[in-house]
Amino acid sequence: MTERARRAARWERWSEWPLLVLAVAFLVAYAVPVLDVGISPSLRRTCDVVQWVAWAAFAVDYVVRLVLAEHRARWAATHALDLVVIALPLLRPLRLLRLVALLNVVNRHATIGLRGRVVAYLVGGAVLLSFLAALAVLDAERHGAEPNIQTFGDAWWWSITTMTTVGYGDRFPTTGDGRLIGVGLMIGGITLLGSVTATLASWLSDRVRAEADADVDALTQEIRALRLEIAALNERSGGEPDQASHGVR
Amino acid sequence: MTERARRAARWERWSEWPLLVLAVAFLVAYAVPVLDVGISPSLRRTCDVVQWVAWAAFAVDYVVRLVLAEHRARWAATHALDLVVIALPLLRPLRLLRLVALLNVVNRHATIGLRGRVVAYLVGGAVLLSFLAALAVLDAERHGAEPNIQTFGDAWWWSITTMTTVGYGDRFPTTGDGRLIGVGLMIGGITLLGSVTATLASWLSDRVRAEADADVDALTQEIRALRLEIAALNERSGGEPDQASHGVR
Amino acid sequence: MTERARRAARWERWSEWPLLVLAVAFLVAYAVPVLDVGISPSLRRTCDVVQWVAWAAFAVDYVVRLVLAEHRARWAATHALDLVVIALPLLRPLRLLRLVALLNVVNRHATIGLRGRVVAYLVGGAVLLSFLAALAVLDAERHGAEPNIQTFGDAWWWSITTMTTVGYGDRFPTTGDGRLIGVGLMIGGITLLGSVTATLASWLSDRVRAEADADVDALTQEIRALRLEIAALNERSGGEPDQASHGVR
Amino acid sequence: MTERARRAARWERWSEWPLLVLAVAFLVAYAVPVLDVGISPSLRRTCDVVQWVAWAAFAVDYVVRLVLAEHRARWAATHALDLVVIALPLLRPLRLLRLVALLNVVNRHATIGLRGRVVAYLVGGAVLLSFLAALAVLDAERHGAEPNIQTFGDAWWWSITTMTTVGYGDRFPTTGDGRLIGVGLMIGGITLLGSVTATLASWLSDRVRAEADADVDALTQEIRALRLEIAALNERSGGEPDQASHGVR
Known part of the structure; x- marks a missing residue:
């Protein structure tokens, strides 16, 4: 681990909570004027300021992480979505999907398997995405022609x-x-549907395999017991137990 | 198994049938006023009483199982849905999904594999859920604005x-x-769709694997037959059958 | 194979083609009055007769197969759908799904794998089912209130x-x-969607596994070549090739 | 590889780029009159000419590949869709799906796994298909009755x-x-949905297996360490380390 990588990790650890708080502040400042059309001009201005501060913080975070990255070109390629989210005002609420990252924090103290985490992300992501999209579409549609x-x-x-x-x-x-x-x-819905199905399929195939394995295990136990009985029989009749067990094997 | 766990098991065995009967009674008492708006006030009152009795019985069942649980906090966490169903009037009809548990009773006497049981639960759950939702939505919508x-x-x-x-x-x-x-x-529908797909995928992958295994088995048979023929040849020509078979193996 | 089972097999072989022809005749006799409302009364009567004859033939087929079945109760249980299709007039067109059985005939001369057959059944079944449902719904809806x-x-x-x-x-x-x-x-559509997905999933998982296996195979080849080279080296230097190869293994 | 197969491969390599360019030209010549109804007659005529030239080039390509095919009947059977696309004017825009083949060119220089390629094809195919269908439906619907x-x-x-x-x-x-x-x-949408789900299922099952394998690997490490310790113990106590390790194995 180079010095730069260590600083990048420290930055991420240090910025995690402030950025989450800013994301929530952004959500509130975005939601209030959308949900209540008749708010006072001063409150509306405050909301605007909060949104711009949050946006600036996320832009700074992007630049810092880019500078601290080991391979900058590759980092920029794999984090293209982050840039798009910062550049396009329409996609800005998507930043709130970071809240799903809260699950990561919860997760560290829990002992959930991979499938459990997939389900948690699905539920969290679906609730947040539908809520954000509702806010955004209300904002966009309210002043439409029809x-x-x-x-x-x-x-x-x-x-x-x-x-x-x-x-x-x-x-x-x-x-x-x-x-x-x-x-x-x-697109989110198709991915959601697909993930639910994939999780169910993975769970079911594991259960079917476990059932089959249980059958094989039971059989193995039976055979082992049988073999021991034969060995005991053999010994009692003065035979050669070693060879007999070899033959059964 | 502790004494408490044994009492919990006894309670579940003892309460299974009365609770199922109450769930059906609840369904009837819920459905009658929804389906027929013009019933007499006394019948309507009877239906109300039956619903309250069933609700109380389910609440008692919840408390008893909580008290008898080995680890109460963990039990409460894994049975959070039960509490929600008891607390929210809207979700009360969901209790009828317990009827699907009837399949468990049927299942004990049948010899259906895991996939068969999944299909049975799917069909039972889908029919019951669509019926209950139809009742509940009719109740909610009939007096709406438009x-x-x-x-x-x-x-x-x-x-x-x-x-x-x-x-x-x-x-x-x-x-x-x-x-x-x-x-x-x-949400129920997406899970239904996903389960159907997962069941089909699991069945298909088993069949494909079985086909591949059959190919391997046939090949193994062929090789075994060949080996026996070679061993026989060897023996006839005065060779050493033991070493030959060892070499092939 | 008992004498009865042989007779059942002979009956199925003998009745396969006549029943398919009758199914097509039923389809035509069902479709003509639905598609053209203004046909002459005599043609309409002919169509009715053809439908009844086809229905009677399928009922006779059901009875014969029931009588010739090894275990009648079990046969009736596994062929419950056949009885439902014969008993309910609404489901009668479903009998045409037998046409999909034509694929079986085609299949005997082809060498398609399981997945290929699943795809063929899906396409055949989807086209036929959508066509039949269109006929049936036109028949049912044309004279509705709105x-x-x-x-x-x-x-x-x-x-x-x-x-x-x-x-x-x-x-x-x-x-x-x-x-x-x-x-x-x-329900047909959900099954269709699920089957398409399951087939794709099965195909993809095979391909991914084949790719991984190819990697392993390549590696195995590499190791084998390496081992031969070492053995050759050993032999040249007067070592003991047998033990060396044993050690690598 | 016969001489004919080599010529077929050379033809495909040689014709790849010209056909792609013609496909794009076809797209533009198809889109312009659809998107802008009021273009000048001369431009409209030019577009018609470009479309016919592109069509002729694809027909020639089909004939050449048929002539150069090793087994012509089998080639015609596996490329039936190509013939349908050339014969039916409605399906002609489908030829643009060839643009997805561009991904192949990109792919040669990249190192994406099978699942990555499936995702790339999905995204490319979905965007192109929805765009083409939008063009085609606008062309077909604009002059409809309602x-x-x-x-x-x-x-x-x-x-x-x-x-x-x-x-x-x-x-x-x-x-x-x-x-x-x-x-x-x-149909495209169902396949799209199915592919997304299949890709997710394949990814998830790999991850679950990797997690299980990691568990097994950790266990194996533990056992190996234990065995070494026992061997060391044995040696110190003057036992026979070789046999002991053999027995544990």
């Missing part, structure tokens, strides 16, 4: 029906921004 | 199109309660 | 959007019969 | 909601051609 998503209840209902690929069509976005959010949700 | 689910037929049709994630949008809930039920159904 | 499925084009479009769980909601059944057909289609 | 897909934005939104099987139903095709394109998209 809006049919106008309350947060409608927006969340829409985001859940979209993520699960049910898609009733009682609510749907009509603006370009709203549709982009919808496409993101659909 | 209801479009007004008969039990519509409600069941809606619950099935939701569970399968088809979602035509000819029927959809408009109240908060109705939408909550919808979200539950979608 | 029909929105009135041409065969609309019906087929509806059945495909339902099977794939897309469910636009531009066309949907409003009668009880039509909705039952829809539920059947949705 | 069109509700009239801008490219609407068309792409529709194609994405269809591929992900969400299907709101705010936009849907009403003409025969448009519906055919929709069916193709749905």
Whole structure:
């Protein structure tokens, strides 16, 4: 481990909690003006400031991690999504998915297997993603030409029906921004569906194999017991136990 | 096994059937006023009483099992869903999913493999869940502002199109309660879809492996036959059969 | 193989083609009055007769196979679906799924693996099921109170959007019969989706394993070559090749 | 490798880039008149010419590859789709899926595993397919009787909601051609969903196995260390280390 790598690790450890707090502050500052249209201008300005501070902090974090990276070009390639999230205002709420990282903190003290962690990430990610998408689509659609998503209840209902690929069509976005959010949700929903299925398939195949193994184990036990009995029989009749056991084996 | 664990097991064995009967009674007492709006006040009151009695019995069962648990904190954590179901009136019908436990009773006398049981639970759970959701959504939607689910037929049709994630949008809930039920159904539907796929994948991978194994087995048979023929040849030509077979092995 | 089992096998071989021909005749006699409302009464009567004859033939086939079965109770249990299809007029068109059995005939002369056969059954079954459901739903919906499925084009479009769980909601059944057909289609669609996924998963896992095995094989080859070189070296230097090879092993 | 096979390989290598360029030219010549209805007649004629030239080049490529094939009948059978794409004007844009082959070129210089390549093909194929279907459906629907897909934005939104099987139903095709394109998209979407799930399942099962293997490896290490300690003990006590280790093994 080089000196630089150690400093990068120290930075990540040190910045973890402040960035999480800023992400939550960003969420609140983003949600308040969206949920309540009639807030006072001063509060609205405060929210704007909080959003910009949080954005600046994340940009600084990106630059610091890039500078401290061992191989900068490779780091930039594998963290392209981070740059996109910082550059595009529309994707900014996605930063909140960092909250899912909280699970990591919880996880250190728990002893959950890989599948358990996948399930925890799925549930956490799905709840957060549907909530964020509802906020964002409400923001985008409310002032559209023919809006049919106008309350947060409608927006969340829409985001859940979209993520699960049910898609009733009682609510749907009509603006370009709203549709982009919808496409993101659909991709998230397909991944969600796929992950649920994959987890179930992995669990089931393990259980089936365990059952088969249990059968084989039981059989092995039976055979071993049988062999011991034969060996005992042999010994009693004055035979050669060693060779007999060799033959059975 | 401690004395307490034995008492817990005895309680579960003893309470299994009464609780199932109460769950069915609850279902009937819940369904009758929902399906027939014009029932007499006295029958309606009887239904209310039955629902409360069933609810109390389930609460008692929860407390007894908690008291008899070896590690109470851990038991409470792993049975959090039971508490939620008892505490939230909306989720109460979910208790009927206990009926699926009937399959366990059937299962003891049958010899179905793990996959067979998964399929049985899937079918039983899907039918029961769609029926319960139809009842609950009809109850919630009928008095909404602009209801479009007004008969039990519509409600069941809606619950099935939701569970399968088809979602035509000819029927959809408009109240908060109705939408909550919808979200539950979608999650159930995704799990259903995932389980069907996982079961099929597990079955197919077993079949493919069995086919491959059959090929290997056939090959092994061929080689064994060949070896015996060579050994016979060797013996006839005055060679040393023991070493030859050792070499082939 | 008992005498009865041989007779059962002979019956199945003998009845295979006549039943397939009758199934196709049934399809035509079922489709013609559905597709063309204005046919002459005599043609309509002919179609009715053909349908009844086909139905009678399938009932006779069921009885004969039941009588010739080794264990009648078990046969009836495993062929419960056959009885349901014969008893319920609504499900009668399902008999056409027998046409998929044609694939069996084709298959005998081909050398397709298990996955290939699964794909062939999927494609055949999906096309046939969507076509049959379109016919049946057109028959059921045309005379409904507020029909929105009135041409065969609309019906087929509806059945495909339902099977794939897309469910636009531009066309949907409003009668009880039509909705039952829809539920059947949705279940078929979920199974279809699941089978496609399972087949892809099985194929992918085989490919990944083959890639890993290829790596191991290459490594094994390398080691074997190395070992031979060492043995040659050993021999040249007057060492004991036998023990050396034993040590490497 | 025969002389003919070598010439076939040379043809494929030689024709790869020209055909890709022609495919892109075809795409542009196809897209321009669809996206902009009011282009000048001369530009429209140029687009027509480019489309015909591209079509002719693909037909020639098909014939050449058929002539150079080792077993022509088998080649025609395995490349039936190529012939269908050339013969049916509606499917012609599908030829653009060849652009996905670009990934192959990229791939040669990269070191991505099988799963990485599957993901790359999925993403590339999904973007291209949804874009092509949007173009084609706009072309087909714009002049329908009651069109509700009239801008490219609407068309792409529709194609994405269809591929992900969400299907709101705010936009849907009403003409025969448009519906055919929709069916193709749905099949593509199901395969897409299935591939995502299969990839996730394969990844997860590998990770679970790796975790289990790590456990086994740790155990093996433990046992080996234990054995060494026992051997050391044995040696110190004047025992026979060789036999002891043999017995443990």
